[in-house]
Structure formats: C-alpha cells, structure tokens
Amino acid sequence: MGQFGAICTLIVLTAFSGAATAQTENATSLREAREAAQARDQQRLMDFLDDQQALEAALEQARAENEEAQQQHETLEAQQAEQTEQASELSERQAEQGEALSGLLDNLARHSSEIRNALGEESLLTLEEGSLPPRLDEVEVLERHQLESLVDGLATLTARTGRAERLSMPVADANGEVATRELVRLGDFAAFTENELLERGENDGNLVVLPRTPDAIAGVLAAYYQGESNVFAVDPTQGSVLEALAQQPSLWERFQQGGYVGYVVVALGILGMIIGLGQYLYLVLVSLRVKRQRQSLDQLRDNNPLGRVLLRFEGMDKHQTPEALEARLDEAVLAELPRLERSQPMVKLLAAIAPLLGLLGTVTGMIVTFQAITVFGTGDPKLMAGGISQALVTTVLGLITAVPLLFVQTALAGRSRYLTHVIEGQASATLADHLESQTPVVN
Template identity: 45%
Template structure:
C-alpha cells in the first residue's frame, strides 16, 4: 500500500510540474485523478502479488526438481558403486581363472609351439627335397600347421607325426615311382623317377631337380658329364636289389647344377680366343715334329745297334754304316790324316739329320709362354673395358676377359712344358747317336794308325 501511494504521489508531482495550467484545476478533475491513482495502485499490487505467487511456484518447482536430481544422482552413485564392485569381483575371478588356465595349458602351449616350429623346419627342408617329388601333398599339410595362428588340432598333430616318420623312412630308401617332370623345353610329362634317399633323383634322361617351393621336378638344363651321368644311367638301369655306386648330393641338386655349369675342354679352349687357338696350333705342330723325329731316332738307333754287331760289314741304311763305309773307299787308304778328315766329314753330314727339328722346338718352347702372356694382356684389356662400360656390379660381365687371360696362360704353359721335355729327349737321343759315331770313327782311325805303325 505504501509503495503504491508513493508511486501515485510521484506521478501526481510529475504531472503537476510538467502540465502547469494557467487556471486552477476543477475539483472533479482532482477526484478523477485520485481515483485513477488508486486504481493504478491496486492494479500494481495485483501484478506484484501475481509475480510473487509465480516466483513462489517456480521456486517450489525448482526445489522439487533439485531434490529429484539429487535423488537420481545418489541412485546413480549407488548403482555405479555396485557395478564397480561387481566389475572388480569379476576381474578378480577372471585373473584367477587366467592363472588356472595358464598353469593348466603351459605344457600344452609349449607342445603346440614346438609342433609349429617343427612343421616349419620340415617344410623348409621339404621344399628342395626329392622326397617331395614322391609325396607332393605334404607341403600343403605342413603349411596348414606352420602358418596356422590358432592351436593345431589333434588331427594336425597326428599328421605332423606321420610326416616326420615318413621323411625319416624315405631318407634311407632307394625308391622308384611315377611322377610328373618338366623337360628342358618346359613341357610336362609323366616319367619314372628313381630317388636315392633325400639327396638325389634322376630319370632315364638324367638328373632332376626340385625347384624351391615347387612340387614338380624338372630336368637339369645342362647335365653333368663324365662319371656323373654314367653312374646315374647305370644305377637307373640296374635291377632291384643290385649293389651299385650312386652319386649323393648333400645339397639336394645345387652341387649338380654347379658341376653341370662347368665348361668342358672344348669350351675352355674357346675361352682363350684367337690367341688360344694359335698356341694350340704351335703346340700341335711341335708335337707332330717331335713325334716324327723321335720315331726316326728310334729306328736309326736300332739300326746303329745292329751295325755295331757287324762293323766289318757296313750298310748304308744307318749313319754308322755310312760313316764306316768311308774306310772301305779308295781315297785316303794310305794317309791316316786324310782318312780322319773324311770320317769327320761323314759324321758332320749325319749330324743335321739326327738333330733335326730341335732348334724349331726350342723356338716353340720359348714362343708358347709369350703367346700366353699376350693372351693374358688381351684378356685384361677386355676386362677393363667391361668395367669402364658396365662397372663392377655384375662380375659375369668381366668373366670373359678374365677367362681369356687365365686360359691363354694355361695353354701356353701346357704347350711349352711337354715340348721342353720332348726337345730334351730328342737332344739326348741325338747326342747319344752322334757320340756313337764319334767313338766308332775314332776306333777305326786308331786301328788304322796301329796297322800303319806295325807295317
């Protein structure tokens, strides 16, 4: 009430101050104004009461909502506490069960790990083993055990045990079986194979090799020659139960590949190039000449030995007979000095034929190593050219020059050494024959001088 009266007085004062009439206000106007002020005050009081009631209602509602929220919070806290306790109890039970599981499956886990490791090792060995050509399905079984992230089943463990026993048994067996093979041209056909343990396998066409990771054997592109192929052919053609030598390759074909890639004699010679062929030509000519002269000296030596048994009957088919024939000639019969000159002349005539080709062979002996040195220098030049063009990343690009350098050196020595021995042998033979001629000439001259002194 006081607040409304104050508002009315303020309003009246403002109106009175702002609206100053020149004439006094009538009494009814004042009463009307007073009535308006009273109504205004009552209206304002009504509004204020409504506001207070609305505020009280909202306050009660907010208080009720607050109480409900607090109750829900407390309930949620209680539920969270119960859930936390249940979670901790469950986690404790899980940890206890895990400990029991680990204790119960420790030995079993180690056994499964060992099984997977064993399967992986056996698979690595089976990828290049000739046994796989006979039992190709075992690679898939081993992969199923080795690559399985889960625990192997009892069936897989039994298969692993069977595969281990099968591999151990096959290692000590020599078996014949039918299996597909890939030929050198890439064609696949069925063939009869023979397997020697887990080391070697061959067919009637030669040795076969199991490529790593494959199950079909393939023939070696280049078969090893000599005793290797002969041993395989004889072993393959032998009857069952026969005891024969066989080639055992512990590397399961890798050594056979290396042996097959080795060049033969003709390929080695071809690596020497033009210089190598020249050295061989020199050696061939020298060998032919040395053999011809050696045969000639052997024939002459035999005739000379037969002539020594009958010096009083000189023959013209040997050097000694021709030298002794000088004595029977008329000239110089009474003059010893003249006879000596004729004998020396006859020996000198026979000497060139006895020492024939020895100077040429000495030349070949000296030239062959020099030709080998020439080939070595030429090969090194080719090697350095390859290095200049392609670098040192691929050693095979330098192999040609290095092979020529080494092969020509070997060829030069192989030609020079035998020719040196043959030349020494020819020199010894020819010197022995010339010495025989000198001795017999001296003996004839001594006998003539002795006869002249007695006369």
Template identity: 40%
Template sequence: MSRKLLLTVLLCLLSLSAQAAAPANGADALLRQVQEAAGQNAKLNQEREQRFLADKNQQAALLQRAEAELAAARARSDAARARFAANQKAIAELKTQLQARAGDYAQVQSAVKESAGAFRALASESFVSAQYPQRLEAINQLADQSGYPGAAQLESYWVVLQQELVEGGAVRRFQAPVVGSDGQRAPAEVLRVGSFAAFSEGRYLIFDPPSAALQVVARQPGWHWRSLARDFAVQPEGLAPILIDPTHGSLLAQEALRPDLIERIHQGGLIAYVIIVVGIFGVIAALWQLAFLLRVGRAVRAQLRDLAQPRRDNPLGRVLSAFQGDPARGIEDAEVLELRLSEAILREIPALERFQPLLRLIVAAGPLLGLVGTVTGMIITFQVIQEQGAGDPRLMAGGISQAMITTVLGLGVAVPMLFVNALLSARSRVLVQILDEQSAGLLARHLETQRRHESA
C-alpha cells in the same frame, strides 16, 4: 439422452412438414407413421445398445486375454533371461576349462606347425617328393592351418616324417615324368639315391619344386661321373661309387654354368687360337722326330751287333760304309779316312737334331704369346670398367678370362715342349756319341793294322 432428444426433434419436424403438405384428414395416418418410426427408432437404439454392450464385453474379454498373454510372455521372457544368464555363465566356465585343458595342446599345435613349415622347405627340394608328390599337399595344409590339427593329420604327418627318414637311406627305381633338355616331358625310369641324387639313362637329374617334376641337368658332369651313373644303374647289389649332390641339385646347377674346355678356349680369343696352332705344330714335329729317333735307335743297335756288315738303312751303317781305305797304304790314307768319317758323321747329325731349333722357338714363344693375351685381356677389362663401371664383376669376366686363359695356354704349350725337346736332344746326343765312338774305334783299328804292316 441426447441421441433420443435429437430423434424426437427430427420426428416433430417431419410431422410438421407433413401436416403442412398433407390435408387435415391425414393427421391420423401421419401420427401413426410417426409412432411407428419412433418405435422403430427405439428398437434400433435398443439393438445398438445391445451390440455396444456385447462389443464392450468382448473387448473386455480380449483385454483380459491380452493381459494374460502379456503376463505369460513376461514370464517366458524372464525364464529365457534366466536361462541365457545361466548359459552364459556355463559357457564362460566351459571356456575357462577349455583354455586350461588346451594350453598344452596349443603348444603342440605351434610346435607341429613350425616343424611342418621347416620340413616343407626340406621336402620341396627332396628327390623323395618326386616319387611321392602327393605328400606335399598334406604338409602344406598342416603348415598353413590356423586351427588345431586333428589326430588324423598328426598321424599322417608322422607317417611322412618316417617316410622321409626311411627313403633317405634307400635306393629306389620308379617311373616318373622327366623334363628333357628340349623342354618336353616324357615318362622314364628314374633311379633315386636317397634324397640326394637321381639318374635316368645315365643322366643326372634335378628336382624342380614349383612344377614338382624331375629335369635333366642342362650340362651334365664329366664323362667319368656319367660313367659312374651308368655303372651304378646296372649294379645288381653291393656297394658302388656314385656322385651325389648334398644340396639337392644346387651344385649340379652351378656345374651347368661352368664353361668346358672348348668354351674356355673361345674365351681366350684370337691369341688362344694362335697359341694352340703353334702348339699343334710343335707336337706334330716332336712326335715325328721322336718316332724317327726311335726307329733309328733300333736300327743302330741292330748294326752294333753286326759291325762287319754295314747297312745303308741306319746312320752307323752309312758311316761304316764311308770307310774305304786300305791298311797297306800310308798314313795319308788314315788321314783321309778320318776326314771321310768326320764328313759322314756331320752328314747324319742334321737329321738326328731335326726340329730341335723349332721346339726351342716354341718354348720361348709360348709364354710370350700368353703375355700378349694377358695384356689384351687387361685392356678389355679396363675398357669395360671405363664404360660400365666396376659395380658388376661379371662385366669384367670376359677380359679377365682372356688374360688368364691365354697365359695358361702359353705355359701349357711351352712347358711340355721344353721336356720333349730335352728328350729329343738326349736321344740325338746318344746316337751321335755312338757314331763318334764307332768311327774313332774304326780309325784306331785301322792305324793298328797299318803299324803292324809297317813293322813287318
């Protein structure tokens, strides 16, 4: 109603304004225009009401449809909540069943992981891993795995354990890269003895776990052990002795830190060199004199078998040649003969006892020189303690090594020289005794012959 009233007022105002402006004879036209406008407005209003009613019905239908969709959505939500609750309940029940069923399997997983960790430490140092390096990846994966291992992993782990057991008691040959003493890696034929030792071209090898490669020991064991490795490599079958390291290379690595004989002599310093030079002179003199006494002994024994023909190539022959007396001459000739024989024996004694005073001097000087080295080494040790302290024993090793090595060298020179000097003295006394016996016998025979001539 308000809208119609407003339109009527507007039409009146328009008619009044038109009447005021228009002449009197146009009133009918104006009326018709007003009536037409009023009809049009009524028609417009009717159309608007119809559209409004249509929109209202449409909105009601939309509202009804929205309410229906809301009800359906609520129904679906309730059904989803019910299914979610049911699923949560089912999941909880399944988890309970899983925990109940996985209790033993969790213990198996823990045992397998612990076993794999312990076996990894063993396999990383085993020489078998040098031949089969790919097995370390499977062991590391099983030892570091946080979840449950699968059946395939457990089976592969069992195969690795069986492989270690079988290969630990077998001797194998295989090709593998070997790091030489110069740091260069080159393929070589490797001979493996169980999981304890490996050799290549008669050289002992160690296994380096970080690089998973075989390395030549920096300092090989003694010649005897290297010859065993070479003989073992060419042994066709059967039992053969060989040096093995049950610590998988630790003992061989420690062997590389031990100095050899030349290095130990260098540790002895100047005193060690002096002792060695003195010992060398003593050995040369002893060997020279021993060879001389052996040669003289053979010549004297040959002369004993033929005393009637004295020779000048041996002491006994020269002593017998000194006999120039005549049995027909008097007692004075016998006295002269005795003096000649004594002179000849005294002339031979210096050559038979040669170098013995020098050897006795070396026997006495060896321990004294060793004592000098001992004192010098202890002085060096105390000086190191004063400068560096006694916290690290390796700092004192140099002085102690010098002290001990010089002592050993001094005794090592003196003791053999003592026995050698005793041997030379004994052999020279035997030869001198032979000369004394033969000269006394020669003199006795001469006196007997002289007495027979006098009595005749």
C-alpha cells in the same frame, strides 16, 4: 482529333480479334492431339483384346518371374537362418572348448603354416598331391578329423625323409619336353633317374633334369639305380655343392676359354709334338741300324750313317797323309749330322714361343677384363670372369705346351748326340786301324 481516336479504337479492336483467333486455333490443335493419342491407345487396347494369346503369354511370363523371385527370397531367408544357426552352434562349441583347445588350435595352425611355407613346391617330399598338412588358419573350431589329418600328414612327411622310394612321375628334360619317367627319391636329399639328377622347377614345381650332372656322380647314380651298389653321394647343403660341381667346366670348355690365342698355342704344340715324335722314331730306327752295322763291319750297308761313312772311307785314296784322311773322314761324319739333328731347331723354337703366346693371351684377357670394368663397373664379378679365364687359361696352355716340347727336344738332342759319338768313335777306330796297318813293324 476525333478521327485519330477512331483510328486507335479500330486498331485495338483488330488486335483483340487476332489474339482471339490465335487462341481458338491453339485450342483446336491441342484437342486434335489429345484425340489422336486417345485413338492410338484405343487401337492398342483393341489390338491386345484381339490378340488374346499374346496377352496370356505376357501374363504367364509375369507370373513366372514373380514366382522365381519369391523362391529366391525364400532360399535367401533359409540360408540366412541356417548361417545364423551355424554361428550360434560354433559360438556354443567354442565356448565349450575353452581356452586350452583354442590355444592348441592356434599352435597347430601356426605350425601347419610354417611347414607348408618351408616345404612348399621346392621340397622333394611334396611331389605327390595332398602331401602337405592342411591349413588351419581359417578354422574356428578344431575338429577331430582335422587333427587326425594334420598328424597323419606330419607322420608321412617324417617317414619319407628317411626312405628311398621308386616313383613314376612327369619329368621335363633339357629341351622342356615332359614325359613320365621312373625315378628314385632319397628322402628330401636327392631325386634322380638312371644317369641324371633331378630338381624341382621354379615355375610349376614339377621335376626337371639338372642342367649338368657331374661325371663322378653320374657313375654312382647308375650303380645305385640298378641296384649294383648301396653307395650314393648325398649333398647335405640341399644342392649347393652339386650346383658348384655342375658349374665346373670340362677340359674342352676350359680349352675354349682360351680363345683364339689358346687355339694357336695348342696348334703349335701339336705341330711340335708331331715333328718331334717323328724325328725321334727316325733316330730310333737309325740307332737300330747302326747297332746292326757295328756287329757286322765286314758287310757295310748304306742304309745307316755309320755304313755310309765307312763306305766313303773305303773309297778314299789311302796314300794320303793321315791328316788328310782324318779331314776327309770328319767331312763324311759332318755330312751325316744334318739328318740326325733335323727338326731340333723347330721343336726348340716352338717350345720357346708357346710361353710367349701364353703371355700374349694373358695380356689380351686382362684388356678384356678392364674393358668390362670400364663399361659395367665392379658390381658383378661374372662380367669379368671371361677375361680373367682367358688370361689364366692361355698362360696354362702355353706352359703345358712348352714343357713337353722341351722334353722332346732334349730327347732328340741326346739321341742324336749319342749317334754322332758312335759314328765318330767307329770312324776314328777305323782310321786308326788303317794307319796301324800302314806303319811298318820295327823289330
């Protein structure tokens, strides 16, 4: 028991001895770190003392920043004082003006805003900079120069509404290229160059060339621009009528609306007219030759059907019976008819086909229209306009093609019938003369 107590006492003493040793080591480490930090600070201080120029530069910079901050502070205080003084002055002047001038200011501000909003960048009166009256919305006290500026601006705009002016301003053409061009402005109704109408652009408000100027108005523009006439076409709707006229398709554009069916109809019509006119010219030439031949029956020529029939009759055996001679003569006349009546069946056929092709185009156009309705509905009529245009244009082309061809076919038939009657009559007269000469005279 005594030995066990001695051992415990020894262990406790050893633990206390280890703890004391650890504390001593920690204290030594802290002291060494503090001494190292003091040494670093001492070294930095010595470096600053050694580098006197850097220390003075840092001090000058600090002083400059301090002075700048002080000046800014003084400036802000002065501005605050000035604004306070202006606010007091405005309050005093507003109080002096009273309710009458305040109401006038409100009315002027409202009218100025209405005029600016109404004209904006769409009116032709505001092409020049500073042409709009000033805004008075943010004005608290009405000044004399503001009132004069507003009145002068309104008077200038009013004078421009009834004045024709020649200006030089940037104009954008159809390709988007901007160039300074000379133009004429007629109030707020129209602006135009020598042969093109102008309008205000949607984005920047500059003048742009109208996509299409109607031909009738283009002639009036040129005469007015050159001073040859004082007549001008004015659109009182501010462009609605001109836009409608510009959207009207030309003859070529209408023809293109017919599509492939329209091309076929017109091609057949041209072919029929060429064939018909060629045959008609041939019949006219034959008529002239037949006429000359009738005037000189004693000199028969083979360049006309009448001469060929009579020459063939002279070559016949005259000792045949009258019936045989008449049959032979009819055969000679019938041999000339194909030349006189050629091309008539073709022209008549084309005149009959043209309306049918027009009807075909009508049907295909309506099919296109119904397909557009199926896909897009009936909300936008422009989507159906293409099919309807094709349907109507092909019908018109078919009728326009058929009517002239019918006239040509009728003229051909009449001319050939006339020549046939002339040849038959002259041949019958020749046969009758021959028979009379062969019949003995009875006393």
